[in-house]
Amino acid sequence: MKKLTRRQFMVLSGKAATGAVIFVACGLPERELIVQSPVELPEDLVRGEDAWFATTWGDMPGGDGLIVRVMEGRAKKVAGNPDFPVNAGKQSVRHDAALQLLYHPDRISRPLMRRSKGGALNPISWAEAEIEMINALEAAGGVTVVTNPLRGHLGLVAEQFAALYGGRHIAFDAVEQGVLHGAVDRVFGQSSLPDLDIGEAQAVLSFGADWLSTWVSPVSLSVKYGQFRGQGHRGYLVHVEPRMSMTAAAADLWIAPRPGTEGEVALSIAKEIIDHGWASSGDIGAFMENMPDGALDNYGASAVAERSGVPEERLKRAAEKLGTNRPALAFAGGSTGAHANGSFNLSAIYSLNYLLGSVGSKGGIRSNPASPLSGVPSSATGASLEEWENEIAQWRGGNVRTVIVRGADIVHGLPASVEVKGALRAVPKVIAFATVLDDTAAEADLVLPEKSFLETWGSDIPEPGPGYQTVAFQQPVVGPTVNFDEVGLVSDARGFGDVLLWASGDGLGVSSMEDLVRNASGQLFDLGRRSDSINAPDKRLFFNGALQRGGWWDNGATGDDLGGAAPNFMELGKEAKYSSTVPAEEGEEFHLIPFQSNALLDGRLASTPWAQQSPDPMSSAVWETWVEINKRVAEDLGIIEGDVLFIRSVNGEIEALAYPHPGVPPGVVGVPMGQGHSHGGRYAEGRGQNVMSILTDIKDSETGALAWAATKVRVSKSGLRRKVPKFEGTVEAFPTEPGVPVLVVGPDETAHEAEEANHHLHQQSIYGGKE
């Protein structure tokens, strides 16, 4: 063996040491791969016990069941109640944002009163406020109670309270559903909204209603949409609306007709279905039975294509999809009903269900049963603009001495032509209940701090329900945030219902909303039904069960059969009317389509920053008012994103930031509702513009409802430009090639096949066919 010299030993040792260092440096030290951290992540630790309380939010359309996570007396999260049959555990941005109504830093902390009209609102005690309220109610003259549309026990109390004082309860809904309720009643013989069995349908034809975002009961309808897409045979959705809404974007076929011609589009589809023999003779009979002879003669595809601006091919394709995929159903709402011929449009569309054989059947339209609680309203809608004009004339004429307002921001939501602010000033005593001062409460003489829905008792009967009797219970999930607590939160609030019951004395037979809810639970127990929701041996346990599950439902208690035949809707006013416009030199003419904001709705959630900062699905815009305009049209007019545009109607003018995109029909501009508040707390005040203020007072010819989609405007540049606050652009989008990131497959095509095809196309575009 060769002897190792000292020099050789040193060289070898050095190499080995260097090698060891290099080897170690090539990888991460083992301990770093295994050991998490010397200090555990907070997320690794489970801190404290939480409790989830079931409740509902009676003020929201739809009547979704909710659960609220509470830790140490603080509400942390609102989520859908998985037990509740309407929304099946799901929620919307509105539900999450609602938590901030509870902890809003601008919550009204104590009663406020102004001594004279035009004076300042100053804090007073509840004792003083009570005296003021009783004096106002006992003074001679009429009383009007103004609320949002209320179902359940709060609706009952408001109605009975107004009657007790010889007054009137009138509901306000900025986006009126009166035309919808009227059409449903006319076509199906029931005024409450029916159950739309979208989840079981193979084809759906919807008009105007942005049912995946804001229309009627968007969470429950979205749940059904998920089922519709997830069936073994994927359903086909046709959506007709003159604006690309979230629902239009989800549709397989979007049709954008000239606003107001939706009824004609429906009839041309009906004619195509009949002419092609895609309907049975029985169904054709049910559809045509009450119609005059030759009723559809004027609705051939080519003629309607010309009048509606919809390519004939699209009308025929829609008819084919509806005619050849069953079960199929048709429904409508939103802007389709917001025209002078709104009742005709909706009646024609709902009547299509007779032709499709989907009335009362699986995958079609089914009735919802009456309320299981006698006298408790299960359906609610706002009064029509015509009714509002009459009511406000009474105020202005000095015939109403006291107006009580709650949950209805009429100053913000009614068209400027009504001049509601002046009318309120003519009423001697306006009493407003509010959590945060809104534009209407700011006009009141007495402002009473109201508890949020998370602090009060109540109930709701969902509309539309799931097709069987359902009652949701609302319970306080946190203690009242009374007086100054350790974080300075101040609210000496009371529940609206509780105050009305107190002011009624013994007039309504109970003293609190809690008693009403308990009594309702007792009535449900006395029905003696074995339901899927609660089975308990006595009333006390039954009540506990109802609170734990968030309500009561009996899926055996379905509605009456819908049937018969379509009405003669041809006798309704068929002509759409549009407002005139300001002179031509003041800009290009467009049809204005206002739409409810996905997060703010009509503005009722504008006070919450979570709703304000929630990106609009189509534009991703936030915190502002923008105007959607066709990209090509904008280019022709020299308009680019962020240009401040004047939008003028004959009733007024607003400013909005331009947001051009390719999904807007050329003759239309879309503006979201919900902004432009003078009050509403730090997050709403002075932000954006109120599109409702420039609407003209055209009404539906049958119901007198505001035709809020019938206004024409002129659009011109102001010369100013601002950045559109939006999420788009916050991160770099990466459509590096077709199919990235949204891969689209055709029927029977796999993702792999689509990826290969896309990649081949991409290579061709780069290398001109040589890969």
Added chain:
Amino acid sequence: MTTEVFGKHKWGMVVDVDRCTGCQACVLACQVENNVPLNTQERYERARGMAWIRVERYWEGEFPDVKARFIPILCQHCENAPCEPVCPVFATYHNPEGMNVQIYNRCVGTRYCANGCPYIVRFFNYWEPVWPESFRNHLNPDVTVRSRGIMEKCSFCMQRIRRGVRNAAKENRELEDGEIQTACQQACPTDALVFGDIDPDNNRTNPGRAYSMINDDRAYTLLPRLNTDPNVIYLAKVDPDREGGAGGH
């Protein structure tokens, strides 16, 4: 007795793009659950809004043949995550349950990870998060409020995973499929998001919902040529009128 075992699962998510309507329910639910700061108007105007999950919208075509395509994008929890090796302080690492995890108290804010992430799902706290005092009532006590200078991202609602695993162990039972729901999944009204254990070994006898979806014909991953091996699997959007060939964004 069932014990709380860390590293027993491999978590993943399936996103069905065909069901997504772009409603933003997942975005806000995540923000509320994870104490993500308020995105003020100024933040948006400076392109510094934060969203652990976001819904991207892509236009396809021109009116009237125009489509809007939505896709929720969140941390892909890659097996070969480009963000992990670049962190000089090991603030981001891959945990034994397949998740890409951010350790806030290690992060020194180099933002190398954000530069390395091809999905752009990491967000940097340029400002100290500020809420009015009363809004601090609704902060989730299970989740750290990140301070200025810290990188943050989707954690697959790790606090919910921990709570679920602990509750199952406490009740001496196995964790059930679907028992743990991320906040975004819980909110999603169309059921477009499905979270679950996608470890093949754990799905042999009784395959879970997420696992049974990852081999769907429509399954794909984002930017597959980067070989990041994501644990978020997408199901392609279906266009029934598409006649083969290329499409999508």
